Amino acid sequence: MKDIEFIIEGMERIRPEMMKVRDAIFNYAELPYKETKSAEILCETLTKHGFDVKRGLAEIPTCFTGEYQYGEGGMTMGLLGEFDALDGLSQEAGCTVQNPVEENAPGHGCGHCCLGTGALAAAILVKEYLETHQIPGKVIYYGCPAEEGAGAKQFMARAGLFDVCDFIYTWHPSSKNEVDAMHSNAIMGANFYFKGRTAHAGATPHLGRSALDAAELMSVGCNYLREHMIPEARLHYAYIDAGGTAPNVVQDRAVVRYEVRAPYVRQTKELYDRVVKVAQGAAMMTETEVTPELAMAFTEYLPNFALARIADQCMQEIGAPQWDEADYRLAKQFLESFPEESKKAIRQKFMEDYPEDWEEKWEKPLDSEIHPFTPDKVYLSAGSTDVGDVGYAVPCLNLNVACACLGNIGHTWQMTAQAGSILGEKGTLAAGKMLALSCLRTMQEPQAVEEAKQEVLRRNGGRYTCPLPDTVKPPIDTY
Numbered sequence: 001m002k003d004i005e006f007i008i009e010g011m012e013r014i015r016p017e018m019m020k021v022r023d024a025i026f027n028y029a030e031l032p033y034k035e036t037k038s039a040e041i042l043c044e045t046l047t048k049h050g051f052d053v054k055r056g057l058a059e060i061p062t063c064f065t066g067e068y069q070y071g072e073g074g075m076t077m078g079l080l081g082e083f084d085a086l087d088g089l090s091q092e093a094g095c096t097v098q099n100p101v102e103e104n105a106p107g108h109g110c111g112h113c114c115l116g117t118g119a120l121a122a123a124i125l126v127k128e129y130l131e132t133h134q135i136p137g138k139v140i141y142y143g144c145p146a147e148e149g150a151g152a153k154q155f156m157a158r159a160g161l162f163d164v165c166d167f168i169y170t171w172h173p174s175s176k177n178e179v180d181a182m183h184s185n186a187i188m189g190a191n192f193y194f195k196g197r198t199a200h201a202g203a204t205p206h207l208g209r210s211a212l213d214a215a216e217l218m219s220v221g222c223n224y225l226r227e228h229m230i231p232e233a234r235l236h237y238a239y240i241d242a243g244g245t246a247p248n249v250v251q252d253r254a255v256v257r258y259e260v261r262a263p264y265v266r267q268t269k270e271l272y273d274r275v276v277k278v279a280q281g282a283a284m285m286t287e288t289e290v291t292p293e294l295a296m297a298f299t300e301y302l303p304n305f306a307l308a309r310i311a312d313q314c315m316q317e318i319g320a321p322q323w324d325e326a327d328y329r330l331a332k333q334f335l336e337s338f339p340e341e342s343k344k345a346i347r348q349k350f351m352e353d354y355p356e357d358w359e360e361k362w363e364k365p366l367d368s369e370i371h372p373f374t375p376d377k378v379y380l381s382a383g384s385t386d387v388g389d390v391g392y393a394v395p396c397l398n399l400n401v402a403c404a405c406l407g408n409i410g411h412t413w414q415m416t417a418q419a420g421s422i423l424g425e426k427g428t429l430a431a432g433k434m435l436a437l438s439c440l441r442t443m444q445e446p447q448a449v450e451e452a453k454q455e456v457l458r459r460n461g462g463r464y465t466c467p468l469p470d471t472v473k474p475p476i477d478t479y
């Protein structure tokens, strides 16, 4: 039997079991670092399928791996699975009007219930293929928590968990089917703790030193800094602690969190150092003290071109998810459910993307093709992902597979609903097959794997260095 037939038949067989896993993770909807039940069902399923499971890795309780080795030696292939949810996005699966399962509870608005399950299915199919065809090799499923939090993969990369792999594939639920051509920004995030001195703000203000003033002056300084940074860079902040609720007490504490983004990790480090200087300046002006605490950082993601060539071919062979008329109707209802303002922007994008037949696409808004990958199509996106660090340690590639309507907006109740619906199901199954086939085909091309590794070495300058020093622990309760 050809590899592709083996995968298609295998997926039909494990489909009911995989959808139980997807539904369970959808219903658990657990927040970053708290994905205990979601991790557990993935671990249980891996164990049942003969994988050797290790839990609590990289100092994160919900981080795990499931390994299967056939024979001795051979290629080592990795698959990344995510399974965390987003706060406030609870929504009934498949429902096209907003209807939270539980008010203000978390929901899978980024579709990670599908992501973790699709990668799981791929790992099982690759394992079965090695076993059935008696091909020496190893497949590792990486349980990666907290993608929506401060991440986990950079800590996993720092712990060397990916170093054993020859190559790694992953995917993300999307509205399109394509090898991900995104160059994402690198990011660094830190909490700035200001310490001052309380006093009666009316009677003895001259004796107080305000930490809140310092935090506000830091914002002023950063506003000026924004004019003198590269245009692609971003600086955002949020007050974590404004020092209390009493205006008549000079605030002796304030905590502000900053996130710094730029296209390359070295630019992010430079900009972060400048933000630290602004914070120190603010502390000096107010005679307070500041302690910056770096808590998170991701390296930029870039597709691995050697892997992209193989995966692109595999996506073409598997083909887009098989949508039927009912799926198109459902997708149309989701598309129509977005606010008028958003719909205007989406319609504009449809006209740009499909000048010939945008009205048809609007009627049947599901991606039914595979968009070919070309290296010159890589574009810079303002977002960031912890998959970037994996790609700086070993060859790594992300595929986008449609689980939602064309024009969909991520991190919305609509995305939660679609991730739990038949659209998410079909996308997950297609993704699982694409990932499995990509692993099998890459395994048979040692020359391409070598090229992929050279590409990593050119990017990381010889070896992966984590943007976070060893002293920075996973910010499980603080970020």
Ligand SMILES: [Zn+2]
Binding pocket: 110, 111, 112, 147, 172
């Ligand atoms: Zn996501």
